[in-house]
Amino acid sequence: MTSGNTYFVSCIVPARNEEGNITSVIAALTPVLQSVPIIRDYEIVVVDDNSTDSTGRLIDTLAQNDPHVRPVHRTTSPGFGNAIKAGMKEARGDILIPFMGDLSDNPHDIPRLVERIDEGYDVAYGSRFVEGGALNGYPKAKMIANRAFNNLVRLAFGIPFRDVTNAFKAYRREVIDEIGTDTLESIGFDLTVEIPIKAHILGFRSSEVPVQWTDRTAGEAKLKLSRNGSVYGKRFLNLFIHGNLVALKDLFRYFVKGSWLGIILALVFGLLILAFLFTLTGFSTIFSILATVSWPWIAASCIAILFSFVVRTWRWSVLLRSAGYVYPRDILFKCLMFSWFLNYILPARLGDIARAAALKTTSDAPFGMTLSTIVIERILDMITLALFLGVASMFVYKASFVYIEAGSFVIIAAMVLVLLMIYKYEETIIRLFERRIPSIRQSLVLLKKGLDEIATNPEAMVLCFILSIPVWLLEVSSIFFAARSVGYNLSFVYAATAGVVAFIVQALPLTPAGLGVQEASITGVLMLFSVPSALGMSIALVDHFARGLVIYIVGLIATIHIAFASRWFFRKNGKSDKELDKTHES
Incomplete structure (x- = not known):
């Protein structure tokens, strides 16, 4: 169903030596463009790109017989990209659609592209690789290269669509105007990647439409795989660097505020703790232990940590669903990975708040509701850790565990109390903070609504508690595997106890990534079990290395995807740098 709007559509047809196709292209486009109610007017901008055959004369003849055909003749710098740019400069439509001059695109797909723009999207990708799309006669070598490059783009930019390289797309006029044809650098087929990715970076909304593709029946193909491989590679690298400079800058300005001096001092503090531990345990001894590590065991540690995040995602999705909200698990x-990545580069524990904000910037999730599910997660985590410590105490009792256990229950009680205070004194809190935080009313209303929904679904809470157990079993398994990697047969109970204590201690935001704090906690606990300090320190370092490896690599990829997926949010909110500063000051 359309909105009732109608559009002036410009089809831009690049034509270099297409005398065998161009008449058929116009004949195929015309009846489709004339018969679609949502298209009130149209033009077919045919770009004669330095043709050496009769293409130019044919276009002029067609234009004399049909005022909807607009010829553009180019006599310098031939190239598919230059032809499309010239056509876009001449185009007058509300919607611009490149259409191949060899008739490989299907004109009957154009109405669906226009309808997708009418639904509110700025770019409609024509995709040959989704249900309803089709390819006929596509060369195998090009297919392999196409899929490899498209999957690389999807991974690097977080674009979910399967056919970024297809030239057949519909662009809202504003997209091309804001990008600016003069700023487009591609002269060849890499323009098919440059325009949509730049639109993605600017925050325009995109969607995907299935289309049909059929290999040409006349003329010679212009896309040569051997010539364009390096061109696509350079264009990808250029866009990736440019896109990250823009996207990550906005993302970190939104989440990271405060003095860099404080971050540096926290890092130095963590390094001083490590230096003290090395001095205490003996650097040469630790180095000799680490020189013989078993990498398969380190890999096992990394896998355990990665799977703990998979289970965490499952648990969070259950909580969100029970609150009445459903989002894709990816x-x-x-x-989730972005929040941990942030915690691993900053001393303050901003991860939980950042996670809720990231879901808002990528999926428009209500911040207050999301934060309530994360607080419940933390309560479940602390209950699980306290339970683990209680079970461990049954096997290896230490008087110091009593204090740690008591501390964990204090944290649990504090979290529950905060939720109860917010729930009971909502209006009082709103009156106190509404002038400084205008959105607080909506956030607290949604938080209460989320809590009410969760409270009516005890089965979901039971499942979340059950899922918390494998989360932390996987987490402490990392320490168990780290011990194996240095050749020490550490009891799983000891590993679990050291892990629980370390995680509880790291609730205090002293250093980025718990640097030094984690090593001191694990080493100290293992010493209670008669593990030599140098060996305990080595185990802690290997465990921390495995965690860092997973969080920095997977977290960085996730952060890049979050940064690109958030572009629409920053565009929608129109936040300039000064506006972002004001937001954080308030």
Whole structure:
């Protein structure tokens, strides 16, 4: 169903030596463009790109017989990209659609592209690789290269669509105007990647439409795989660097505020703790232990940590669903990894708040509701850790565990109290903070609504608690595997106890990534079990290395995806740098 709007559509047809196709292209486009109610007017901008055959004369003849055909003749710098740019400069439509001059695109797909723009999207990707799309006569070598490059783009930019390289797309006029044809650098087929990715970076909304593609029946193909491989590679690298400079800058300005001096001092503090531990345990001894590590065991540690995040994602999705909200798990996983990545580069524990904000910037999730599910997660985590410590105490009792256990229950009680205070004194809190935080009313209303929904679904809470157990079993398994990697047969109970204590201690935001704090906690606990300090320190370092490896690599990829997926949010909110500063000041 359309909105009732109608559009002036410009089809831009690049034509270099297409005398065998161009008449058929116009004949195929015309009846489709004339018969679609949503298209009130149209033009077919045919770009004669330095043709050496009769293409130019044919276009002029067609234009004399049909005022909808607009010829553009180019006599310099031939190239598919230059032809499309010239056509876009001449185009007058509300919607611009490149259409191949060899008739490989299907004109009957144009109405669906226009309808997708009418639904509110700025770019409609014509995709040959989704259900309803089709390819006929596509060369195998090009297919392999196409899929490899498209999957690389999807991974690097977080674009979910399967056919970024297809030239057959519909662009809202504003997209091309804001990008600017003069700023487009591609002269060849890499323009098919440059325009949509730049639109993605600017925050325009995109969608995907199935289309049909059929190999040409006349003329010679212009896309040569051997010539364009390096061109696509350079264009990808250029866009990736440019896109990240823009996207990550906005993302980190939104999440990271405060003095860099404080971050540096926290890092130095963590390094001083490590230096003290090395001095205490003996650097040469630790180095000799680490020189013989078993990498397969380190890989096992990394796998355990990665799977713990998979289970965390499952648990979070259950909580969100019980609160009445459903989001794709891949988005939830990326938000989760982004939050841990942020915690691993900053001393303050901003991860939980950042996770809720990331889900808002990528999926428009209500911030207050999301934060309530994360607080419940933290309560479940602390209950699980306290339970683990209680079970461990049954096997190896230490008086110091009593204090740690008591501390964990204090944290649990504090979290529950905060939720109860917010729930009971909502209006009082709103009156106190509404002038400084205008959105607080909506956030607290949604938080209460989320809590009410969760409270009516005890089965979901039971499942979340059950899922918390494998989360932390996988987490402490990393320490168990780290011990194996240095050749020490550490009891799983000891590993679990050291892990629980380390995780509880790291609730205090002292250093980025718990640097030094984690090593001191694990080493100290293992010493209680008669593990030599140098060996305990080595185990802690290997465990921390494995965690860092997973969080920095997977977290960085997730952060890049979150940054690109958030572009629409920054565009929608129109936040300039000064506006972002004001937001954080308030």
